Amino acid sequence: MKVRVRAALPVAASLLTGVVAGTGYLLLHEPPGTAGPGRWAQVPPGIVGSAVPVPSDWPEPEGVADPFRTARPVVHGPPTRLRVATVGIDTELETLHLGAGGELVPPQGDARAGWYADGTAPGDIGPAVLAGHVDSKSGPAVFYRLREVDTGDRIEVTRGGRTVTFTVTATAWYPKSAFPTDRVYGPTPDRQLRLITCGGVFDRSLRSYRDNLVVYAVAG
Numbered sequence: 049m050k051v052r053v054r055a056a057l058p059v060a061a062s063l064l065t066g067v068v069a070g071t072g073y074l075l076l077h078e079p080p081g082t083a084g085p086g087r088w089a090q091v092p093p094g095i096v097g098s099a100v101p102v103p104s105d106w107p108e109p110e111g112v113a114d115p116f117r118t119a120r121p122v123v124h125g126p127p128t129r130l131r132v133a134t135v136g137i138d139t140e141l142e143t144l145h146l147g148a149g150g151e152l153v154p155p156q157g158d159a160r161a162g163w164y165a166d167g168t169a170p171g172d173i174g175p176a177v178l179a180g181h182v183d184s185k186s187g188p189a190v191f192y193r194l195r196e197v198d199t200g201d202r203i204e205v206t207r208g209g210r211t212v213t214f215t216v217t218a219t220a221w222y223p224k225s226a227f228p229t230d231r232v233y234g235p236t237p238d239r240q241l242r243l244i245t246c247g248g249v250f251d252r253s254l255r256s257y258r259d260n261l262v263v264y265a266v267a268g
Contacts, residue, residue, distance in 0.1 A: 123210055126165065128140065130178060130203070130243075141160065144162040154179075154181075160180070170205040170214075179245070181245065194243060214239075217264050217266055218263075221247070221262075222262065227260060239267035241267075
């Protein structure tokens with residue numbers, strides 16, 4: 049599976065705009081009008097979810113008084129595992145980066161999902177992105193049942209030996225020709241997660257699916 053990249057991204061602006069499993073590709077680009085130091089000052093319209101309290105099992109940094117429980121959790125290291133018990137997803141996570149040719153290296157094989165490591169880490173403020181294949185010529189892949197996820201389902205991401213829990217707030221299908229980049233990857237004031245795969249009609253001429261499925265979730 050070849051992965052094409054529209055533009056190289058800085059770490060703070062890592063944005064995925066499409067995932068096509070099996071025979072498709074990922075597209076990466078930075079939405080227009082988002083550059084500059086003020087890009088994190090405002091949440092774009094349509095961002096799913098709102099600020100949520102930090103779970104009680106996340107300790108606050110020593111010496112920091114935070115009566116509103118908004119302190120950044122002490123979670124370190126890359127994410128290593130993803131679980132969505134309601135649909136039977138339990139997968140190790142690969143680390144995804146851009147290759148030497150400016151292409152995003154996809155997960156190896158169909159059995160594991162990947163984390164776009166030049167973006168937000170799950171549990172940090174912002175939208176963390178996990179991507180996986182839906183199927184291949186050999187059959188269903190790791191995110192085949194992602195279409196069955198529903199609002200209120202729990203998502204668990206293991207990071208640094210700890211579990212960061214998210215709650216699904218919405219799911220949406222988008223045509224790749226009109227993918228809402230700002231809505232999916234725009235800055236958020238809280239800790240959010242995006243699970244992305246593809247689906248819909250399979251275009252045999254392009255050897256890819258026409259749509260993307262996006263699962264939105266917030267920490268807590």
